[in-house]
Amino acid sequence: MNYCVYLIISKRNNSYISYVGYTNNIKKRLNMHNESKGAKFTRGKIWKLIYKEFYNSKTSAMKAEYKLKKDYQLRKKIKNNYIYR
Numbered sequence: 386m387n388y389c390v391y392l393i394i395s396k397r398n399n400s401y402i403s404y405v406g407y408t409n410n411i412k413k414r415l416n417m418h419n420e421s422k423g424a425k426f427t428r429g430k431i432w433k434l435i436y437k438e439f440y441n442s443k444t445s446a447m448k449a450e451y452k453l454k455k456d457y458q459l460r461k462k463i464k465n466n467y468i469y470r
Contacts, residue, residue: 388446390453392436392463393418393427401468403460404432407450411437435467 389411394401404427408414411434414423421428440446453459 386443388440388443390438390440390446390449391415391434392453392460393432393434394464394467395427395430395432397430401464402430403464405450405454405460407443407446409443436463 386409388407388409390405390407391411391414392403392405393415394403404418404424406414406424415432415434417423418427418432438449440449
């Protein structure tokens with residue numbers, strides 16, 4: 386089964402906030418976030434998927450998710466590539 390690590394953003398005031406997660410069904414997970422049924426942090430906001438990467442195992446996806454969550458410079462780079470393209 387394939388797992389996906391993803392980065393979603395939402396506009397808040399004049400800035401963007403981001404959220405990183407992993408899933409085995411990206412469409413369903415994004416819908417859950419936008420219907421306020423996802424993670425507590427994501428409730429009540431409209432989210433856009435700006436980055437996804439697939440992995441062959443859940444373990445690999447979880448490790449990659451952890452790295453992306455902690456690497457704020459990489460997250461900022463991905464966000465800026467989306468915002469300023």
